[in-house]
Amino acid sequence: MWLPPTLKSRENDMKEMGLQIPVEKLYSEDGTGLNNAVVLFGKGCTGEIISPKGLLLTNHHCGYGTVQGLSSKEKDYFANGFWAKSQAEELPCPGLTVSFIRKMENVTQNILSGLPDTLNTPQRDSIIATRIKNLEAGYRFTTKLDASIKPYYNGNQYWVSIIETFRDVRLVGFPPNGVGTFGGDTDNWMWPRHTGDFSMFRVYAGKDNKPADYSKDNKPYTTPAFFTINASGYKEGDFTMVYGFPGTTMEYISSYQLNHIANIIDPIRIEARTKKLDVWNENMQQSRDVFLKYTSKKASLANGWKKWQGEVRGLKLNNVPAKKQAYEAKFQGWANTDTEMPYLDDLLAEIGARSQAANPLIKQDEYIKEVVYGVELLQQASILDRILKVYRSGINGNSLQDTLAKIAAQSDGFYKNYDVATDKQVFRALMPMYFEQCSTCVPPAFSKQFAEQGRNYESWAAYVFRSLASDKAKLNNLATSVNPKDSTWILADPAWQLYSAINTMRQAQVLPGLNNYYNSMAYLNRLYMNGQMKLDNTRQFYPDANLTLRLTYGTVQGIDPDGPAGYSYQTNLTEAVAKDNPEVEEFRMPQKLKDLYQAKDFGKWQVNSTVPLAFIASNHTSGGNSGSPILNAKGELIGTNFDRIWEGTMSDLYFDPNLCRNISLDVRYTLFIIEKLGGAGWLLNEMKIVKK
Incomplete structure (x- = not known):
């Protein structure tokens, strides 16, 4: 996950692997580099510009939440897809932004000058925060663009990103779920894969081609750089690159912190989400209304659930804890002979002691977050707490009424996508787990309510869900009546009582110790x-992911995680059609796509009487790389990244190119779906497509 401005140091290695263009074409500050064709899509995905008219390609699952906001029973874009037939039909997406990185610069000296490595005081953090604030302001003044300074290498370096953010983004194309989520949770994080995981948007700008709020007068953004699409294909062993915004990795943590993830955090999350997803799936299958309310939430919840299972599996299969411990033994040997950094002598021992002492707090907090707050009503009860604080604030009259109305209105989005019966079943499923497995973190209010309801989870759920927060009308009545007795009603509200109890306990007994632990571990x-970078001459260090622009490279390469049998590196439409099952939502393929297959109507995207669909390569990716462009040796687009193989999800903690693979959608399948299924061939006319 290399920083684009540092690619010159990687050029020889990249060329040996197959790179055919100068690295200056990948990143430059004059507007011509391909960094200007990569965007941060929304708050946590990547997208790529594929035409001079601001046409943008990303993943289906990256556009999912936005499209849910545009969908309805009458316009069910999940079932039927959406394809604009002209720019006039492209749909505005309120709140959606895309951001370009125009420049990155190392500002470590500006931020850390005069601050010793071993200084560990709030004063140091305050000095750094002030320097960052002032330097960002200076960059904004001189560039007239936004600036963001982030730490790298755990705070041993700082880099600034100069950012241009566009606020008028419109939906252009969105395949139905039978293409875009084909395989669903069953195939998620798996290989082979047959998911057409893409969606298309367009960036619009004001008359001066600069970012502007939505206006019908805005024009498609004229881009300084965009990706040429190469539809010639690839073969195993070909050089590939992934450009994008990986979210979070922890490549360099100790074995002690790895233990937290593999043996405490991930297992709790997996068990809690399994129970929750079982309830959601059952109710979504029985009701289309519930399906539409929960489909985006489920996709997000299930994504982590499946990923963590693969992460735990990968760490165990590859014996990563033992490898970490062996590395730490080497590091300790280096530290014992080093004379310039004596503070390293006992460093690992202190990390181990503090980590082990934090085990109980980490367990408690994870149960609170995943089990208690896993019940949507218990999160929503925070709205009652806010109303109660307003009553206690002393404001009255019109000011009181206006404040309460605003608080209630902020919950409109929640209730639009909420089903009380489904959530009640989640409560019934999760509370036994909470009482049985985290008895030390159950507040008295929970035990009291449970006992009063005869220690019967069904009765308890019925009681709790009488809450004022369980229904939009009840909450609105509470917010508009402005009755002094309302505060008494809130105090007697069963969901508020549970929220208040768990929040109070967490704030008093869990978070102070956890915050102390995380602060000490940051230091x-x-x-x-710092010690690893100075003492370890056996490896080259790239900074952990932090949702900033990175480039990674590898080769197209198949794998069978269980042995040398060798999965193919590529899948195709024929295999997808074979998986079609109209009785199962996840594998229900659109009839039109099956008709196209039966007629062999593949157009110019045909290869060997089918259409290439997905492929894998040895690139290091992470969350945030969803939607990233997959480039060939010439920097041309050959696919769109959307996943990793299951065992390879451990790459957030331990990357091994022999074992980890990223999964990408073949651009030829994307073009086939746009033209043949979507009937939106007009879009291809504005792309630059090369093919042998």
Whole structure:
């Protein structure tokens, strides 16, 4: 996950692997580099510009939440897809933004000058925060663009990103779920894969081609750079690159922190979400209304659930804890002989002691977050707490009424996508787990209510869900009546009582200790990272992902995680059609797509009487790389990244190119779906497509 401005140091290695263009074409500050064709899509995905008219390609699942806001029973874009037939039909997407990185610059000296490595005081953090604030302001003044300074290498370096953000983004194309989510949770994080995971948007700008709020007078953004699409294909062993915004990795943590993830955090999350997803799936299958309310939430919840299972599996299969411990033994040997950094001598011992002491707090907090707050009503009860605080604030009259109305209105989005019966079943499923497995973190209010309801989970759920927060009308009545007795009603509200109890306990008994632990670990990890970079001459260090622009490279390469049998590196439409099952939502393929297959109506995207669909390569990707462009040796687009193989999800913690693979959608399948299924061939006319 290399920083684009540092690619010159990687050029020889990249060329040996197959790169055919100068790295200056990948990144430059004059507007011509391909960094100007990569965007941060929304708040956590990547997209790529594929035409001079601001046409943008990303993943289906990246556009999912936005499209849910545009969909309805009458316009069910999940079932039927959406394809604009002209720019006039492209749909505005309120709140959606895309951001370009125009420049990145190392500002470490500006931020850390005069601050010793071992200084560990709030004063140091305050100095750094002030320097960042002032330097960002200076960049904004001189560039007239936004600026964001983030830490790298656990705070041993700082880089600034100069950012241009566009606020008028419109939906252009969105395949139905039978293409875009084909395989669903069953195939998620798996290989082979047959998911047409893409969607298309367009960036619009004001008359001066600069970012502007939505206006019908805005024009498609004229881009300084966009990706040429190469439809010639690829073969195993071909050089590939992934450009994008990986979200979070922890490549350099100790074995002690790895233990938290593999043996405490991931297992709790997996078990809690399994129970929750079982309820959601059952209710979504029985009701289309519930399906539409929960489909985006489920996709997000299930994504992590499946990923963490693969992460735990990968760490165990590849014996990563033992590898970490062996590395730490080497590091300790280096530290014992080093004379310039004596503070490294006992560093790992201190990391171990503090990590082990934090085990109970990490367990408690994870149960609170995943089990208690896993019940949507118990999160929503926070709205009652806000109303109660307004009553206690002393404001009255019109000011009181206006404030309460605003608080209630902020919940409109919640209730639009909420089903009380479904959530009640989740409560019934999760509370036994909470009482049985985290008895030390159950507040008295929970035990009291449970006992009063005869220690019967069904009765308890019925009681709790009488809450004022369970229904939009009840909440609105509470907010508009402005009755002094309302505060008494809130105090007696069963969901508020549980929310208040768990929140109070967490704030008093869990978070102070956890915050102390994480603050101390930030300091210790910074020293550990610094020590590794200075003492370990056996590896080259790239910074952990932090949702900033990175480039990674590898080769198209198949894998069978269980042995040398060798999965193919590529899948195709024929295999997808074979998986079609009209009785199962996840594998229900659109009839039109099956008709196209039966007629062999593949157009110019045909290869060997089918259409290439997905492929895998040895690129290091993470969450945030969803939607990233997959490039060939010439920097041409050959696919769109959308996933990793299951065992390879451990790459957030331990990347091994022999074992980890990213999964990408073949651009030829994307073009086939646009033209043949979507009937939107007009879009291809504005792309630059090359093919042998």
